[in-house]
Every structure is written in structure tokens, then in C-alpha cells.
Amino acid sequence: MPEISVILPARNEERLLPNALASIDAQSYPVTDVEAIVVSNGSTDRTIPLTREIGDAFAAAGGPAVRLVKVGEHGVSRAKNAGAAAAAGRWLVFMDADSRMSRGLLARVAERAARGERVASIRIVADGRDPIDHAFFWVIENGKRLVRTRANMFWCERRLFEQLGGFDETLQHAEDLEFMLRAKRAGVKVGHLHDEWIATSTRRLHRLPLRLGMFTMLARWALGHAGIGRRWRYSGGGSP
Secondary structure, X not given: OOOEEEEEEEOOOOOOHHHHHHHHHOOOOOHHHEEEEEEEEOOOOOHHHHHHHHHHHHHHHOOOEEEEEEEOOOOHHHHXXXXXXXXXXXXXXXXXXXXXXXXXXXXXXXXXHHOOOOEEEEEEEEOOOOHHHHHHHHHHHHHHHHHOOOOOOEEEEHHHHHXXXXXXXXXXXXXXXXXXXXXXXXXXXXEEEEEEEEEEOOHHHHOOHHHHHHHHHHHHHHHHHOOOOOOOOOOOOOOO
């Protein structure tokens, strides 16, 4: 049985999903104790057959198990909940399918979990070499520190996730933040893992000319933290 389940909601992610899965296979933590749950959320490209192909290749090479869950309806919260329901691991790590994790991330999660930590957000960095993209995510990371509530991709004890009822499936944005706030209200200390990272695609930053995508993302992030627009459809990128 795996100790850690990495849950990756994916809609039309055939281009970036292989990098996400490769980063799980490259972990310093024993990959035989890891499973990746790819939740295809209405994909119409090669996300589904590609997941199966990569899973077969990993199995032949002794890599992490890769499992596929198919969800017909769109919705990131619904996709994440479906992945968590299918997971066998004691610890759940939520990562977008357009992202990749640092090599020591899962070992660090296991170490902190062994010390009694039950839930923690993970530092997010830009995937790529563009200094402006990196500066943007630095601003976002420090903004979360100032408001004392970090969210985005995180890891959680499975039992706690189930006790809190998972993600609110009516939400299209900031569902992770809402979950963290519920954990805090339940008296659970929410940590932050800063010495490892998840690098995420910067494609949303470049959707508009003159880097205007940065301003729309920043506005969406700020509104979400204020409780505004969490049920608005999130149109950027390919993941749900």
C-alpha cells in the first residue's frame, strides 16, 4: 500500500502531464511507497491514453503506481475530491497537472508528517527561467505570508481531509484556501513547507499581451482571498 498519494486534476494536459509524472518518479523518497492519481476532468486530448502509457512504463521500470480516474463534469474541487476518494495513501499531496515537484518534496512531507504535522501548504515557484515570472510568484508567496493564509497546492493527512469533508464542490477558485480556513477553525495548525517547492506553469501569465495576464491573475488571487469570485468559472489553462 502506498504511503503518499499525489493527486493531479487534469483537463487536456497531454503536453505538461509527462513532466508532472516524471517529477514524481524522480523523488528521493521511495517511489514504491508513492502513487499518482491522475483525474481526467473532461479531457478531449491524449491525457487519458497518455496516462495509461506512462503508468505502464513506470510499472515496467519499478516506478510509482499511476492510476487514472475519469470525471465527466468540469470542476477542480470535484476532480480533487474524486482523486482523494480513489487514493490509498495515508497522506495526500495535491499538485496541478501543469506543475512539477522538487526532488526532495515527498521526503520532506514524510518527515514533517512523522513529527505530527497534519496539513501544510507548499511553496510555489515559476517553472522556467523568466525573471519577471519568478518575481511575480515571489510577490504572491510573500503576499500569502502577509495575510497569514497560504493555500494553492498542499499536502494533508487523509483522515483529516475526510473529517473536514474534502473540498467544497461549488467552488471553482480558492477551494484550497477555503479548506485551509476550515482546518484552522477546527483547531488544526496549518503549516507551510518552504524548503522544497512545486514549480508551476506560467502560461496564464502570458495569455494576454504586455503581460496583462499577470494583473488578471493577481486580481483573481486577491479577490479569492477576500471571498469574492470563488464560484466563477476559471478559464485559464487546461486543468479544471
